Amino acid sequence: MKQIIEYFNKLNDQVRYAILVFVIFLIILGDIVFLILPQMNSIATTNDQIKQLTDDTGQGASYKQRIRQLKKGLAQEKDDLSALNVKIRTIQEIPSILSNISSIANEYGIKIDQLVPERSLQEVLTSTSDTNYYALPIVMRAHGGYHMFGRFLNKLESQNMYVIMKDFIVQNDESASNSRLFSLTIKIILLDNGQNPSKHI
Numbered sequence: 001m002k003q004i005i006e007y008f009n010k011l012n013d014q015v016r017y018a019i020l021v022f023v024i025f026l027i028i029l030g031d032i033v034f035l036i037l038p039q040m041n042s043i044a045t046t047n048d049q050i051k052q053l054t055d056d057t058g059q060g061a062s063y064k065q066r067i068r069q070l071k072k073g074l075a076q077e078k079d080d081l082s083a084l085n086v087k088i089r090t091i092q093e094i095p096s097i098l099s100n101i102s103s104i105a106n107e108y109g110i111k112i113d114q115l116v117p118e119r120s121l122q123e124v125l126t127s128t129s130d131t132n133y134y135a136l137p138i139v140m141r142a143h144g145g146y147h148m149f150g151r152f153l154n155k156l157e158s159q160n161m162y163v164i165m166k167d168f169i170v171q172n173d174e175s176a177s178n179s180r181l182f183s184l185t186i187k188i189i190l191l192d193n194g195q196n197p198s199k200h201i
Contacts, residue, residue, distance in 0.1 A: 162189035
């Protein structure tokens with residue numbers, strides 16, 4: 001571990017920051033894949049189990065106890081899913097999301113040159129009977145100070161939305177020695193209640 005830390009410290013700032021962004025991306029992606037989607041499937045399965053146990057009244061007290069446990073587990077899973085859903089925005093909020101990103105950038109002195117949703121590249125993550133979950137990539141190009149851009153990313157990740165960052169590139173800004181050019185794709189996790197996302201974006 002010590003050798004790994006020493007090797008990491010020898011890397012330049014750009015490489016270290018790229019590694020950090022990649023690790024954050026993996027963590028957020030893991031939250032989506034291993035928390036949100038399994039919990040939705042678990043809730044559907046638990047509902048079926050409750051109905052089955054409720055219909056079978058001839059099994060006595062043991063089934064009643066099992067039903068209580070399942071209901072308690074279902075309530076907990078719904079609470080957990082509700083907490084996760086707070087960060088999943090709706091398609092109607094896309095303009096306010098873009099405005100929020102711009103406001104945070106301005107707060108840290110980051111000048112946005114481009115902030116464009118790539119509608120043709122939206123990715124469906126999962127669907128239920130009445131809701132579609134998908135990722136909308138937003139291409140961002142901006143320039144500003146290296147450390148201020150890091151603070152901008154930290155603030156963006158703390159907002160009430162799931163963001164996944166990829167294709168992160170940092171270049172020198174020839175117009176200013178203390179400025180950098182940043183290019184990245186920000187994937188925003190969105191939901192659409194029973195509609196086709198491509199009709200709304």
